[in-house]
Amino acid sequence: MYDPAHFLPSFVWRADRDGLVRYVNPWASRYLGIPAEQIIGRTWRDFVHPDDINSVLDAVRTMGDGSLLRNVDVRLLRGDRVFHWHTLHLQAQRDESGRIGDTVGVATDIHHCRHAWAMYEASERRLKAAFHGARMGAWEWDMKNREVRMTEQLAELYSFPPGTEAVALSDLWNRVAPEYREPFQQKVERALQCGGPFEFDFVLDNDTHPARWLRMRGHAEFDGQGELARVHGVTFDISRQRAAEDSLILSERRYRALVESTGALVWSAHPDGEIRPADEPWGKFTGANPVRLENWGWLDFVHPDDREVAREAWLDVLQKGTAGSITFRMRRYDGRYRMVQAHAAPLYDEHGTLQEWFGTTTDVTAQHEAQAAIEARSLRLNVAMQAAEIHIVALDVASWTLSFEVAGEPQERETLAYEAALSRVHPDDRPVLDRYVRELAAGGDPGAHFEFRVQSPGGEQWMEGSALLQRAADGKPLRLIASVVDITDRKRMELMLRETDRRKDEFLAMLAHELRNPLAPIRTAIALFEKQDGIDQRSAGLIKLMRRQTEHMTRIVDDLLEVSRITQGRIALQLEPLLVGTAVYHAVEAMAASVEARGQHMHVDVSDATAWVRGDATRISQILVNILNNASKYTPEKGNISISARADEQSVEIVTTDTGTGISAELLPKVFELFSQGERTLDRSSGGLGIGLSLVKKLVELHDGTITVQSEGEGRGTTVTVRLPRLHHHERHSAQVLSEPAASAKSTALRLLIVDDNRDAADSLAMLCELEGHSTRTAYSSVEAIEAAAQLRPDAALLDIGLPDIDGYELARRLRPKDETLPFLIAITGYGQAEDRLRAQSAGFDYHFVKPVNAEGLLKLLSSLTAQEPGSRTGDVAPQAADPDAMT
Structure with missing residues (x-):
């Protein structure tokens, strides 16, 4: 007898009521690392984690409610003494007294999936914690339905009730302060028209003081017809930042007014003494490009007689690390030398480390404060880049060279030719990335995000990035600036989940096919009962009950196959x-x-x-x-x-x-x-x-x-x-004709050969055909079928495809040699997909029925065959009265 479990790549056992193992398949023996004969007679508890035994027992006890099927997740002991997680499918059988007797267990390894899911949940928790800590919320605008879906952090920022996940787009916009509402909508519309990423700040409509400022960053997404479909983005609270900036701006204004009233110029220097003069005041004073004054260039504007003294005095101040003053003459823009006084003061941090020098020569205090503010912003940006592991890449359009800034190491840069950098990209991704870069460099809009793989000594890495084109003052492309993030871990998770989904689809298809085989004889047996005369009312009711449940089971099987086909794009x-x-x-x-x-x-x-x-x-x-x-x-x-x-x-x-x-x-x-x-x-x-x-x-x-x-x-x-x-x-050009099938001609008896390795299916189908007056002969293998066909010379052969010795396709070729017209060949199989029908047609089959066979459709087909002349078949269309599945 064929044992499917023998070849099943899953842990299969059968245990009696006392829990003693009576059967294990080879896979289970290999998994446990124990020969099958040494497992027989042992209790299943020896292989289940002690903490999971009660779960299995609970599942068995609950089978008393009428269902004999249960699933439970347990850990099974592997041969290397390591427990792995499995989903255990339990099926119990009742004995003659109605009590639960033997129990069959089929275990599917879910250890890696469970681990992957745990990692995914941990990642989700970290992401939510990061959003909560950053006071940041994510959102998605559905522009066709005018609806906003949001995270709980965003709902909190907008003061929506807890648990709010979606609101109308108008409700969101109405939360903007009235005086900012119209500019807000105008900015949104302009940003969406441009199609690229956008960012702007606005104030919420609430009674809090100071006002709550939010910053929105988003990106528009268009459908295949170029219509705006949705917008994705994040919003975060910048109230403290705005308050600090306002305070800083006010402080800068006060200090600038004070310094300008004194007529002094301001400058700063690195701890090593390299001067950083402010731009405008020094330019006005010297009449030269302030860049010339940077580092030690300011000495060129010092009077030649004072130049060496000023240099030595500045070095002395640097060495002492204390505040000092220097008096010297400096050339003004009109060529005259003026005496100026420069005062330098060192700035130390809380650890006593010298950070920089601050000096005044002319009135540039306000500019210096602005420079300090810029450095502070740069520091915050660098910290954010380091936390997100972001890499900044700049491509000079004129020279096509790239410079890289590694997150957390702003001073460490690498310059590389574009072609050399492109050679590091995976060959499959290289053309797409190159096309993206060149289109963006030409002023096009290839999209905001891109993905590519990089080949490195440590293995393949997935990278994701976005880029913007920076233009010169005349509008010409100047450089591309891109941010790139390593998404290797996320991509591996996506591929793992995709593989898991593919295996699920394959399992569903296999499960649906396996369920068709036992349904076939059941459906045929029901048809036999229905054709009997003199059935009492109670028996007729039971027959109808069995038919309804069989049809329900058939629909479930069909739905499983349909989902698998659609998911795999095979419809x-x-x-x-x-x-x-x-x-x-x-x-x-x-x-x-x-x-x-x-x-x-x-x-x-x-x-x-x-x-x-x-x-x-x-x-x-x-x-x-x-x-x-x-x-x-x-x-x-x-x-x-x-x-x-x-x-x-x-x-x-x-x-x-x-x-x-x-x-x-x-x-x-x-x-x-x-x-x-x-x-x-x-x-x-x-x-x-x-x-x-x-x-x-x-x-x-x-x-x-x-x-x-x-x-x-x-x-x-x-x-x-x-x-x-x-x-x-x-x-409209043609329409399907939906009408009742034409009445079939008066039928005559046929000699039928029925071949199926499932004896119940073959015998029940033969009984059904004999009730219609046909003569039948059953065979349970291809060898028997060939011998029977030689004796019977059948008018039609009903063949199963999945035969153990010679499959149904080859058997069909042997039963009806080329150029012969008889017997009619009818496939009775659990394989019903489009490629199965095409393969049956190429093997010579005239008709194709999917298990469980529609008895009425099959009998009508046989009846119509008696009215056909040999050679009149089209080979690809079943008679109108036949079941729709009967088309090859």
Whole structure:
């Protein structure tokens, strides 16, 4: 017997009621580092972390509520005596007395994912703490919906109530002080029109004194049509900084007035004596460029007879490190020498270290204070750069050379030719970065941010940056200034999460396929029961119950596959003109039995029956049936459901409302997230996997539409609105025919060969076909099928694809040699994706059914085959009466 667990790359065991292990797969044996025969007979507690044993026991005890499936996270002991985290999927089996007997456990390694998630949460906490400590809040403006989403720090800055996450854009702007409101809006509009990053300050409208100043930094984002979509940015409190700057400015004004009244010039010097003269007063006094006075250049303006004395006196002051005065003659702008007195005073910090010299020769005190303020701002900027690990890069457009300033080391610079710097960039990123730089240097706007990888001895590093073009006074490009941050850790986390998401999609697809195989014989068996005569009312009710639950399980499997396909971008829509009214009525018809069974009332209102859209008929039906199924599922018996369709010039709106349980305010923003559900009850009466609305949203967006969900709260019903672009008359060329299938010709018996390694599936399908008068022969392997075909000479062969010896594709080629017309080849398989159908067609299959097979569709197909002449098949389209899945 084929054992799937033997090849499963997961820890699998089976234990009896006493906890003794009766089976382990090879993977578990390798993981534990113990031969399988030495594990058998030991208790599972030997391999589970002592702190997690009660969690497993609790999960087993709760299986008494009717469900025999439970999941629990535990740590399992590896062969190297290290515990690793796993998600343990437990499934119990009941014995003849109804008690829980054997328990099967399947453990999936989640150790690295759990570690990554812990790192992510820690990073989030640090980021929030940083925002809180910096009094900084982040925000996002949704310009299409005129809505602002914000962090809790931003809500606090604007004095919004605690817990506020989103407000209208007008509410945010109304918080600006009235006298600043109009300039604020004008600055925002200008910044958004430019498209680049922007920054400006404003005052909030409140009664606090002094006023609260905020600084906003943002960047606009445009959609594919060039329309403004959203704006991202941060806002932080600069009230203290503004107060300090105002105080400094006032102090500078007072000091400047005082110094100007004395007619003195001011200068400063490094501790080593290199002079830094202020610009304007020295220029007016000497008539020369003040740059010439820097360092020791001021000696050129000293009288030749005084030059050496002034130099030695200044060196003496420097050596003593105390205040001193020097008198000498200095040439004025008119060529005359004037006696001036220069007074120098050393400035020490709190540790007694000499920071600089301060002197007065002429009236430049105000300028000196301004220079000190600039240095203070530079220091703050450097501290911020060091904290954020930001690197500043400047590209001289004239020489195409770069200079680098390392964060925290402003004096350490590196100059490099542009081509040499570009050679350090990863080859795959080099063309994109080069195009970005050259476009920006030419005056273009390639965007505010860029990413690239750098090849270094320590490995590959991811960098993110933004750049601005600095122009000269004449408007010509002068240099590019960029800030670059190392984002390697964040990028590795993104790639790890992406890989985890890919594995999840693969698992969902595999799970859905594996679930199809046991559903196939169950669905066939139900069809056999339904065809029996003389069934009593109670048995008929039980059969209907089994059919409903099987169909529900099939829908869940299909939804799993759909989500996986859409996520991987593997769905291609077959777009054609569709009547919206017809699509609505077909969806209502599909849900009629379910709604009637629950005693619910459904109202349909299609006011414009001639409204058209361009869509995929199958997917549009899937959208509407999913929405109606949700409405019915969450609406109590005797409740009301309504669906209406309205149209305007631009779009068609389909609105579904119900009087059901509604959606809580906490869940409403998350209804479109995969596996998102409201509160689960123990009876699972509102069951499902939480993928319905996520799937519907993806399908609607594939049709260039939108979907919204509204609810006034729990117990107050739900409204789902789907908007699709309207298709006008002049755009329609063809429409799908939605009509009842034509009546099939009178059928005759066929000789059928049914091949499936699942005996239950093969035998039940044979019984179903025999009830219709067909002659059948079953085979459970490809070898048996070839022998049986030689004896039976079947009219049609129903083949499973995943056979253990020779797969169904090769078997099809052997059963019907090239240029032969019989037997008809029908694939019965759990593989139903587009590439599977194409592969079946190339192997010679005439029809393709996905497990669990729709019995009515299959029987109608067989009936239609009896009326076909050999060679009349098209090979790619099933009869109209057949199941839609029957197309290859």
